[in-house]
Amino acid sequence: MNAKRHQDKVALVTGGAQGIGAGIVKVLVERGARVAIVDKDAETAAAYAATFSNSDQHVISIQADISTVEGCRSAVNDVIASFGALDVLINNAAPGRNKAQIGRLHGPDWPAHAEVVLQATAWLAEAALPHLRKASMPAIVNISSVTATAVAPEQCSWPYHVSKAGLEQMTRYLACQFGAEGIRVNAVAPGLVDRDGGMKISDNPENRKIIEAIVPLKRAASAAEIGTIVSFLCSEDASYLTGQVLIADGGMGVRENFGASLRARQAD
Numbered sequence: 001m002n003a004k005r006h007q008d009k010v011a012l013v014t015g016g017a018q019g020i021g022a023g024i025v026k027v028l029v030e031r032g033a034r035v036a037i038v039d040k041d042a043e044t045a046a047a048y049a050a051t052f053s054n055s056d057q058h059v060i061s062i063q064a065d066i067s068t069v070e071g072c073r074s075a076v077n078d079v080i081a082s083f084g085a086l087d088v089l090i091n092n093a094a095p096g097r098n099k100a101q102i103g104r105l106h107g108p109d110w111p112a113h114a115e116v117v118l119q120a121t122a123w124l125a126e127a128a129l130p131h132l133r134k135a136s137m138p139a140i141v142n143i144s145s146v147t148a149t150a151v152a153p154e155q156c157s158w159p160y161h162v163s164k165a166g167l168e169q170m171t172r173y174l175a176c177q178f179g180a181e182g183i184r185v186n187a188v189a190p191g192l193v194d195r196d197g198g199m200k201i202s203d204n205p206e207n208r209k210i211i212e213a214i215v216p217l218k219r220a221a222s223a224a225e226i227g228t229i230v231s232f233l234c235s236e237d238a239s240y241l242t243g244q245v246l247i248a249d250g251g252m253g254v255r256e257n258f259g260a261s262l263r264a265r266q267a268d
């Protein structure tokens with residue numbers, strides 16, 4: 001049943017050119033959706049879209065910078081021009097992790113996070129609304145992070161944390177605003193994820209040791225595993241779920257980690 005669970009649906013995935021977004025695109029396409037990758041990195045997005053060459057797979061790339069309202073509106077217009085409909089909106093893009101910002105209280109990256117994570121979610125929802133209203137099972141899924149609720153000061157800047165916390169409240173806000181129209185709005189909060197392509201968090205043996213110690217499932221997620229959770233949230237199986245955040249962290253958040261971290265260090 002999973003095979004064609006999204007047959008005839010049209011999905012817009014922001015930041016779908018690479019990483020977790022690419023995993024989401026792959027799963028939705030495999031399950032029958034037509035997918036528009038909306039990304040500011042036109043080259044990477046086009047190259048990834050071109051990998052779906054099968055005649056019954058429809059993936060297009062749309063270059064847009066969603067940090068402006070114009071960028072959001074033009075992205076939605078382009079999706080409608082190509083596919084004529086929009087059933088599912090996935091807000092996945094976020095500014096890259098700027099290591100220079102980690103630990104600094106004064107820095108310039110709050111505007112970027114506010115625009116791409118928060119404002120774009122509202123602007124895209126607004127632009128998508130007339131089309132979602134016509135869909136049979138409309139859904140919005142926001143990609144949050146475990147850092148929305150737990151603090152990782154060595155890993156990410158405060159704007160990253162705070163924007164993700166805001167995105168979870170935006171999820172609940174939009175769920176209430178759109179509920180009467182049958183549009184469900186949910187979020188996924190991943191923990192540690194091995195992005196598709198390039199260097200993965202689990203490639204480093206020291207990271208692997210820590211992951212085995214603190215993650216009950218003993219491994220990072222794959223991007224496609226986050227994609228399957230997004231797929232579920234967009235599907236009829238989740239028809240009574242809205243305003244929720246599904247935490248996809250392999251159990252990391254429910255484990256007390258001090259002893260496990262000590263053991264990992266002692267094993268060195």
Ligand SMILES: NC(=O)c1ccc[n+]([C@@H]2O[C@H](COP(=O)([O-])OP(=O)(O)OC[C@H]3O[C@@H](n4cnc5c(N)ncnc54)[C@H](O)[C@@H]3O)[C@@H](O)[C@H]2O)c1
Nearest residue numbers: 015017019020039040041065066067092093094145190193
């Ligand atoms: N990687 C992880 O371990 C992890 C863990 C938890 C949550 N997340 C979240 O998952 C999402 C994807 O993370 P990732 O690591 O795959 O990211 P990534 O940096 O690999 O990809 C992000 C994509 O978004 C695009 N993008 C950024 N700003 C944009 C803009 N203004 N307009 C259009 N496109 C834009 C980029 O070009 C890029 O293709 C993010 O929201 C991130 O916060 C990631």
